[in-house]
Amino acid sequence: xxxxxxxxxxxxxxxxxxxxxxxxxxxxxxxxxxxxxxxxxxxxxxxxxxxxxxxxxxxxxxxxxxxxxxxxxxxxxxxxxxxxxxxxxxxxxxxxxxxxxxxxxxxxxxxxxxxxxxxxxxxxxxxxxxxxxxxxxxxxxxxxxxxxxxxxxxxxxxxxxxxxxxxxxxxxxxxxxxxxxxxxxxxxxxxxxxxxxxxxxxxxxxxxxxxxxxxxxxxxxxxxxxxxxxxxxxxxxxxxxxxxxxxxxxxxxxxxxxxxxxxxxxxxxxxxxxxxxxxxxxxxxxxxxxxxxxxxxxxxxxxxxxxxxxxxxxxxxxxxxxxxxxxxxxxxxxxxxxxxxxxxxxxxxxxxxxxxxxxxxxxxxxxxxxxxxxxxxxxxxxxxxxxxxxxxxxxxxxxxxxxxxxxxxxxxxxxxxxxxxxxxxxxxxxxxxxxxxxx
Amino acid sequence: xxxxxxxxxxxxxxxxxxxxxxxxxxxxxxxxxxxxxxxxxxxxxxxxxxxxxxxxxxxxxxxxxxxxxxxxxxxxxxxxxxxxxxxxxxxxxxxxxxxxxxxxxxxxxxxxxxxxxxxxxxxxxxxxxxxxxxxxxxxxxxxxxxxxxxxxxxxxxxxxxxxxxxxxxxxxxxxxxxxxxxxxxxxxxxxxxxxxxxxxxxxxxxxxxxxxxxxxxxxxxxxxxxxxxxxxxxxxxxxxxxxxxxxxxxxxxxxxxxxxxxxxxxxxxxxxxxxxxxxxxxxxxxxxxxxxxxxxxxxxxxxxxxxxxx
Numbered sequence: 001x002x003x004x005x006x007x008x009x010x011x012x013x014x015x016x017x018x019x020x021x022x023x024x025x026x027x028x029x030x031x032x033x034x035x036x037x038x039x040x041x042x043x044x045x046x047x048x049x050x051x052x053x054x055x056x057x058x059x060x061x062x063x064x065x066x067x068x069x070x071x072x073x074x075x076x077x078x079x080x081x082x083x084x085x086x087x088x089x090x091x092x093x094x095x096x097x098x099x100x101x102x103x104x105x106x107x108x109x110x111x112x113x114x115x116x117x118x119x120x121x122x123x124x125x126x127x128x129x130x131x132x133x134x135x136x137x138x139x140x141x142x143x144x145x146x147x148x149x150x151x152x153x154x155x156x157x158x159x160x161x162x163x164x165x166x167x168x169x170x171x172x173x174x175x176x177x178x179x180x181x182x183x184x185x186x187x188x189x190x191x192x193x194x195x196x197x198x199x200x201x202x203x204x205x206x207x208x209x210x211x212x213x214x215x216x217x218x219x220x221x222x223x224x225x226x227x228x229x230x231x232x233x234x235x236x237x238x239x240x241x242x243x244x245x246x247x248x249x250x251x252x253x254x255x256x257x258x259x260x261x262x263x264x265x266x267x268x269x270x271x272x273x274x275x276x277x278x279x280x281x282x283x284x285x286x287x288x289x290x291x292x293x294x295x296x297x298x299x300x301x302x303x304x305x306x307x308x309x310x311x312x313x314x315x316x317x318x319x320x321x322x323x324x325x326x327x328x329x330x331x332x333x334x335x336x337x338x339x340x341x342x343x344x345x346x347x348x349x350x351x352x353x354x355x356x357x358x359x360x361x362x363x364x365x366x367x368x369x370x371x372x373x374x375x376x377x378x379x380x381x382x383x384x385x386x387x388x389x390x391x392x393x394x395x396x397x398x399x400x401x402x403x404x405x406x407x408x409x410x411x412x413x414x415x416x417x418x419x420x421x422x423x424x425x426x427x428x429x430x431x432x433x434x435x436x437x438x439x
Numbered sequence: 440x441x442x443x444x445x446x447x448x449x450x451x452x453x454x455x456x457x458x459x460x461x462x463x464x465x466x467x468x469x470x471x472x473x474x475x476x477x478x479x480x481x482x483x484x485x486x487x488x489x490x491x492x493x494x495x496x497x498x499x500x501x502x503x504x505x506x507x508x509x510x511x512x513x514x515x516x517x518x519x520x521x522x523x524x525x526x527x528x529x530x531x532x533x534x535x536x537x538x539x540x541x542x543x544x545x546x547x548x549x550x551x552x553x554x555x556x557x558x559x560x561x562x563x564x565x566x567x568x569x570x571x572x573x574x575x576x577x578x579x580x581x582x583x584x585x586x587x588x589x590x591x592x593x594x595x596x597x598x599x600x601x602x603x604x605x606x607x608x609x610x611x612x613x614x615x616x617x618x619x620x621x622x623x624x625x626x627x628x629x630x631x632x633x634x635x636x637x638x639x640x641x642x643x644x645x646x647x648x649x650x651x652x653x654x655x656x657x658x659x660x661x662x663x664x665x666x667x668x669x670x671x672x673x674x675x676x677x678x679x680x681x682x683x684x685x686x687x688x689x690x691x692x693x694x695x696x697x698x699x700x701x702x703x704x705x706x707x708x709x710x711x712x713x714x715x716x717x718x719x720x721x722x723x724x725x726x727x728x729x730x731x732x733x734x735x736x737x738x739x740x741x742x743x744x745x746x747x748x749x
Contacts, residue, residue, distance in 0.1 A: 078496050094496065094712040101497040192604055193690060251581025253693055254604025263582055391711045402693040408606055430492065 030059065032326040032333060035074055036066035037090025037316065040280040041146070041350040049342060053333050060329050078103050083321035085330035088145070095317060096388055099141045100432055104319040106139035110331050116339035125338065129381035130355040132437050134317050142317030143334065144355035146346065148275040149295070149371040150200045150312040150384075156292040158185075158267055166271075166296040168308075170238070173299040177247040180270045186249035188242065189269030191257040195401035196394070198239075200312055200384045201273025203401065205298035206235035209306035213380050217436040219418075220386040222426045227397075228415035236404060236411035238301070243407055253406050257281075265291065273298065275314060276353065279367045295370035310380035315355065382436070389434040396421035482725070488718040495714030507719035517720065520691075520698040521727070523610060527699070528678035528731075531618050535625050535674065536667075540655075542622075543630035564623035572687035575616045579603050579688075603689050606696035613688055613697050620684070621677055625670050632666030633659070661743040668739040675731045679724065700724050 034050070036043050043066040050062035067073075071092035077083045078098065087104075089095070098104045111123035111131075123131065126144065134142030154166050162183055167173035177187035191197040208216045211231025218226035226232070242248055249269045252260055257274075261282050264272040272278075279286075279293060300308045320330055336342065343356035351365040353372055360372050375381070387394030400417040403409045409417070425431055489507055493500040511517055546557045563571065578585050579602040587599035602612040636659065644658045660667070682701035685691060691698035691706070700720065708717030 075496060079498060081498065092709070094494070094710075097494040097496045097712040101494055101499045103497050193692065195692075249582075251601040251604060254579070254581060254601050254609070254689075256576070259576075259580060259582075268582060392713075395706060395710065399692065399694045403606070406605060406693055408694065 030326070031061045031063050032086070032329045033084035033324075034062060034064045034086045034088075034330070034333065035070055035077075035084040036064060036088040037070050037092075038066040038068050039090060039316075040277060040283075041346075041352065045346060045349060046337070049337055050333065053336050056336075057329065057332070062329070062333055078321065081323050083323055085324035085326040086318065086320055086334055088316065088318045090316060094388070094391065095142055095319065096136070096432070098319065098321075099136055103322055104141050105322050105327075106141055107143060107320060107331070108140050110335075111140055116335045118340075122335060122338075125340070125356055127355050127357055128439075130313065130315055133315055133383055133385065135437065136432075136434065142319050143338075144315040145318055145337070146350070146352045147313050147315045147355050148277050149353065149375055150273070150275045150314065151295050151297050151371060151374065152201065152271050152273050152299075153264065153278055153293050153295060154271050155264075155267065156294045157290050158270060164270075166294070167299045168296075169299050170301045174245075177242070177245070181247065185267070186252075186263070186269040187247040188271045188273075189249035189252045189255070189260045189263045190273060190405070191255060191260045192253035192402065192405060193256045193259075195398040195405065196384070196387065197257065197273055198401050198405060199398060201298065202239050203232075203235050204384065205310075205312065206238050206301055207231045208310060208382070209298075209301040209304040209308070210234050212305040213307060213310060213382060213438075215306075216382065217438065219422070220384075220389075221435040222386075222390070222393075222422050222433065224423075224426070225419065227418035227422045232418075233411055233415050234301075236414045239404060240407070240411050243405065248405070253402065261285075265293075267291070276368060276371050279365070280351065293367050295367065295374070297374055307380040309374070309378045310382060311374050311378040313375070313381055313383050315383070385434065385436060390425045390431060393421050393425045396424075485718050485721055485725075488715060489722045491715045492713075493715040493718075494712040495708060495717075496712065500715065503715070507716050508723070510716065511719055511723055516695060516698065516703060517700070517723075519695060520700050520703045523697060524679045524681065524699050526610065527614055527617055527681060528674060531614050531621070531678060532671075532674040534618050535621055536670065538618075538622060539625035539629050539670070540660075542626050543633055544655075544659075546626070546630055547633050560626050561623040563620050564627075566620075568620070568683040569687060571616060571620050572684050575619075576603065576688055579612055604693055606693055609689055609693060609697045613685055616684060616688070617678070617681065621674070624673070628666055628670050628673075629663065632663045636662045664739065664742050664744065668736065671735045671739065672732050675735055676728055679728045679731065700727075 034046065036046050043064060046066075047064045050064045054060055054062055066088075068090075069092065071089040074083065074087060074089050074093060083103070095104075108123075112121050114120075115122040115125045118125075127147075130144040130147055131140060133144065134140050152166075158164075159166065162179070164176050164179060165172075167176045180187040190201065204216045204219075207219070207229075208231075211229060211234075215226070215229055215231035218229070219232060249260075249263060252263075252269075255263070258281075260269075260272060261274065261278065262285060263269040265282050265285050265287065276295070297308075297311065300306065318334060320327060320334075324330055338356055340356060340358055343354040343359035344362040346352070347354050347359050347362040347364065351368060353360060353364075353368065353375065360376070364372055387398075397418045400409065400414050400421075403417075404411065404414040488500075490502060490504060491500040492503050492506070542556065542560060546553045546560065566574075577583075581587055581599070581601045581604065584602075586602065590596065590599045600608055602608050640658060640662065641654070644654050649657060680701060681699050682705070685697050685699050685702050686705065689697045691702040701724065704717050704720040704724065707713045707720060
């Protein structure tokens, strides 16, 4: 009880205070307030860029603040109607609810304007496949900054030592898994406590590989029957096959992301699905020598209809609150952050990939080269979007995934459960609907 | 004139009374004001918000009457979560009470073991819940955890399970930690209670030939009754309001096998942006805690040492 009293007190009192005194946290009225999620890349880059922007625009003051739980402070600010002028809330805040409640603005008017430098429009400087992820009903509400690529990882040294090669196809996967298992190492581990990893790492890539990208697009877009389509069912069966063959690390079902990634880093498991943040997340646990993580795309199913070059990416969007007061400079600052020189700087300093075209010409760290190559070659770029659109469906399918990975339900039952959850989302009139966009 | 003096005296008395009242109020007012502002008012607001559909990111909300509660009583996951809370209460609570009674007796004696136990029994209680959860996640870790390591070393390798990763073992595994953490507090309560039992009473019982279980049943437990009642109420509150432990160890999984009311509340509020429904869950949680605490108080109201009512 104490816990939820604090919760409700926090949200509601700040709402009350906010209504009474507008924007109590604000300093000078010409100050642009920028709230950023302080993840693995820190906030120093944004602070430095703020000083640079101030130097270019005398009289403008930009205050950048952030922490690893910034969304907890942003929620009451939004409820109170006194949000910062520019927000990067991180993964903890439901972005789409902000859009539905009209708390953030559509940015198309600015995107169709000039970029920070050069010709054309600001819109044209972004990778279109990433820009699309922030769109709803034809308008762009959220902008990407850096992005991550989801795939599988292996240790170059371990594989070289045993003469294994990262599998490109299902049959190669079965072959190499048999060898790895014979060597006394668990072939594949996964972050079982958070089944979202197994949806983006196993289920969706194989469903897309079997039935074409449409199989996954339809499931995400709530097309009736898509969650129990032959492709989805076959993908679930492949997962069960790996389980039955004993290729998943025993005990991975209960492991958190760090625990499973630790198994991989310490060489007790040979492969793991994860995004390109893996390296920075495990930075402090990496062995000093004899270990180099390398990226490869999830093995494709032999004879499948899907695009073998398809790449699954993810973004953490930035947005401009509707009730922010320094809109022009907030957007101006973001435009500056997304300029090509700044984007390249970010890639080099932080070792991640950027949503700005041409920024991957910067010097990439070795673990990212494979991922960047895969993105450049990709004819299809997709993202796990349904979890943000329909969080309840996300939870339901992830729970079913945990049960499937545990061997507690059959692939058929898995698909049935997911389809029923999708049916509920479909019939829920209070849920605004989205569709995966393809060119 | 005759009754002027008493009147004057009563006026003075009244003035003194008012003065004393103001004095007392001055002490009570800040605490009361803070309590009303930070506890009563949010609770009252929670009741109001539970009547709305609210995403919790703006003041936009839609009145739905008792819609959230109608959804709640038909929500199988809520009922399942509640059953997990109750399992913690009944099974965990039974273990806690039995062990706490035994240990509080043990540390009541003199001796090196008792002294050592007295020094350590409260340790789990003073460790932050977050640390407890992380610590035990390591214990249960299937790859390098102490538990499976011990089992394998003892030749019981086939008992080495994926404790937190399997639907069958996850709730009992979390329950063990719940007991481990809560035990110290209840031992403290009961051993304080034991100290209040007059030596004369126990000595008389011994002289009368009451020993062992008989003394426990007929003398100690009845004398401990008020403390046991407090202990039970704390168990109700503790088990129905479990959050951090479950959230950090299993996030309610795998496949909801450890879901409790407050992790489900958190999921709805913070993951699904259904703050109206989450607040309805909070109100239901509040009601259930009040109801069960009240039931415990009522059931244990009669103090067995006071004899049967006429």
